[in-house]
Amino acid sequence: MRRKRVYIETYGCQMNKADSEIIKAVLSASGYSMTAVPERADVILLNTCSVREHAEQRVLGRISQLRQLKLENPGLILGVVGCMAQKMGKELIGEGSGVNLIAGPDSYRRLPGLLETSNNGSSIDLGLDPEEVYSGINPRREDKVKAWVPIMRGCDKFCSYCVVPYLRGRERSRPADEILEEVKALAEQGHKEVTLLGQNVNSYKDGATDFADLLRSIDETTCIQRVRFLTSHPKDMSQKVLHAINESKSLCEHIHLPLQSGSSRILARMNRGYNKEQYLQLIRLIREIIRGVSISTDIIVGFPGETEEDFQETLDVVKEVGFDSAFTYKYSPRKGTRAYEFEDDVPPEEKQERLERLICLQRKISASKNQSLVGSRQEVLIEGRNRKGTTLGRTRTDKPVALQNDSELTPGDIVEVEIIGSTSATLIGCATSPLNHP
Ligand code: SAH
C-alpha cells in the first residue's frame, strides 16, 4: 500500500513553524510521507494562529477553500491544529465545516492515533500538558542553512491583550543537555545558524542553568557559527545575557525587544511589568554592553484607552531609540483576555491612521540606519535567491542584504560584503572575500 501523504500549511509565529517540523517528524515516524501539493494529499493540516482576529479569518477562508477538495477526494482528512484549534475547539468541527480533526499545541505526539480515528468521523484532542516539551523528537527540517530550536514552551506573562498563555499553557523549559546535543548535531550536519525559540526566552531555566548559561554553553561546546534567539521580554532581560552576547563569538548582535507602547500608563494597562523609563534604560544598557547591536521591536497601536498623547509617547520612544526595524499591529480584542473587558474605544479609522503614522516614521528611521552602513564591511550569511535570481543573505545584525557580484556564492557561505547601497528594507552589497567557503 502506498504511504499516505500529508500536506501542512503553517500560520503565525516561529514557534508554530518549529511545531510544524515536530508534526512532520511525528507523522513521518508513523509511516506518512509529506507533499507540498494539497491536491495530492490524503491529510491536510493547517497549523494555526489566534493572536489577532485577522489571522483567524485567513484560516477560516482557507478551510472553506480546501474543503472543496473533498468533492474529488471524499476520504481526505482536513485537520486544524495549533493555537486556533486550541481556542475554537469544537466550534471548528460544525456541520458542513469539512474539518474532521482538531489538535492543540500539546497534542502532536498523539496525531497518528487521532488521524486513524478521524477516518470514521472526527477527533479532538485539546489536552494542555504542563510537561510537554517534545523531548526525543528530532524535528524534520527543510532549510539546510538555518534552523529553529525551541528551548521552551508556554508563557506565564499574561499581557492583558494576549491570548498565547491561554492557548499554550504554562512556561516550561527543555533540558539544556538536549538543546546542546541538538545544536551540536545541526552544526555537524552543516547548518550555520540556529534561532533559539520561546515566547519569553529570558526566563529559560533548567535546574541551575539559566538563559545566559545556556547561551554560553552553546557558544563554547558547539561549532555553530551563528546563534539568535526570540523573543526577549524587557522585564526578564538580564545583564548576564547581554555580557554573554558580547563575549561569545557565535551570538549575533541583534535583540528583538518588544516595546508594545511608549506610554507608561498604557504599558501598565497591558500588564507588561515595565514603564517607559525602564525600557529606555534597558536600551541604553544594551547599547553600552554590545557594540554594534541592532534592536528590533513589536508595537501595538490603538490599545483600549490609548489617547493621541499616549500614541505620541510611542512615536517619541520610537524616535529616541531608533529601532532598526519594527513589527507594528493594530490592537485586536481577544476573547478570554483581560483587555477584552476594556472598551475597544479607539475607532478603526483612528487605529489605521496611527498605524500608518508609525510605519511612516519607522521607515524613515530604518532607511537612515541602513544608509549609515553604506561603506562598511559586514559578515553576511548567504541564505538563497529571490524570484529575480538575486542572491540574498543576512548580516549578524539580522539585516537582509542583496548581493550584486554573486556568481560563486551558495547558501551557507559566510562572506565579507562591502555595503554599497541601501533602502529602508535592504542593504545592497558586493562580496569582497570569502570568509568561510566550505
Ligand atoms: N511572546 C512574544 C510573541 C507574542 S505575539 C512576545 O512577547 O513578543 C507577537 C506580537 O503580536 C506581540 O509582541 C504583540 O505586539 C502582538 N500582539 C499580541 N496580541 C495582540 C493583540 N491582541 N492585538 C494586536 N497585536 C497583538
Ligand code: SF4
Ligand atoms: Fe503574549 Fe506577553 Fe506572553 Fe508575549 S510575553 S506571548 S505578548 S503574554
Ligand code: F3S
Ligand atoms: Fe504563535 Fe499565534 Fe500561537 S503568534 S503562539 S501561533 S497564537
